[in-house]
Amino acid sequence: MMNLRQVEVFHAVMTNGTASRAAEVLRISQPAVSKAIQELEREIGFPLFHRAKGRLIATEEARLFFQEVASSFAGLIHLRAAAARIRDFGSGEIRIACHSALSTTILPKVLRAFQLRHPDVSITVQARMSSVVKDLIASGRFDVGLAADEIDVTGVDATPFIEQRLVIAVPADHPLAQRGVLHPADLHGMPFIALAPEDTARRRLDGVLAARGVMPKIVLETPYATTICAMVQAGIGCGLVNPLTTEPYLGRGLVACAFEPAIRSRSLLLLPPDRRPSRIVADCIEALRAFSTVGARRAAG
Template identity: 35%
Template structure:
């Protein structure tokens, strides 16, 4: 159903059909399109004959749409909606005064890291419309690979292809505890310090959790996990309430530093592996390049 099909379709016939459906008669449809009533009748008749349809039941002085006409009209409207979106997209591409920046990010970083970056970017590029989608790292990569987003923020390594990966300033995992916790007296926290300590951790499927458990195994310590969560936000709130201790990336921990928590380095060092995901063979537009620069500044 490619271009050959579209070329066979007479757009004027479709416009006449839409006008008749919307006005209820051929005379008014002709007025809408700036043609005569006989011209409308001919366009409708040609459309019916070409595709073997009966679109209208003709009675004395009036016409009524058939079931085929009602079904066909729904499809016509859907296609017109897509055409309007295409025209809008083309207009935005060509208009320098209105640009769009499409972002994808892991859920946690879209809450705790990106807001300040987006705020700074908007202050410098107020005419750019920003869209943000959140999801797991594999989905972030897919959004950029498929061209649905311009920039992605994901936790890697992953088996990625079709995208370019830009390394961000390295950050490590940290230990987060209630302000009055005994661990707050330490300069850094190791697995041996966490024996029997109730732990609230990111979900088992995450790369961060797997690296963390490896460190515990190497120290011959079995972590006392009492809660795991898909997102780190609730974990910080529960830590502040005194429920337990957590280990997470420092960007998220810093975002919650206003709570009743203390943050200490975790030993051994475990890198967060937060990366920028960019189109593989496409030069970034000026707004996207500016956003990357602001994001890198914020991560340092």
């Protein structure tokens, strides 16, 4: 029966031109090369080489057969490379689930730095609501998650990731845009684009406003900070958002104003429970934590 060793010897002879050179590459004797070729010829039923004065001259059938062998060896080389990546780093892919506010702000910057170190790693990213992010991590379908802190963390390994002071996004032509710092009374009766009711930041803002008898006019609700920014840019109203989310909109119809008293947003880093991260995943986590440390310093205030 034809075996991989016989095919490997044939490949070495065709690639290196002579049996003696193939023997050197394979670190076997030249008689062992000749024996393997003879056995392969018996198995496949046609000659691969003409023998002339101690030399092996490939037949036309051998050249056709070599095309198929070379294709198979390319697959083996790919498998060896994949095995090396797994040996050195773990899985050759990483799956990240992230809530909206960070998926368009922090995550692209982190993944750019990560990709420069690991250009061959396949990356899958899904931007989902924080509750869905948690479920994807708890089920083990994704390797790393970033979620807002309103979720129930049962079933995941959750640690603090980043905390930021939120801002009020205001249309550039709105009277409040010139204030710089806004207070609860400034929002009374104003068209307001609110985060979803379950969002922790929304609940914190609601508590601050209720304590002062302030009632903005909620014209739209959405769980996504990027959607709030787009609506603010369109002039629909104001909204409470992560300052990083406003960056692409600043100077393009949107102004970010500080808010007093401070309302902060906290995000969590989620990992599957009871599973040691591969080296690739660990490196990604390290990159995320490095960025969160820098981001925390920038957001202090």
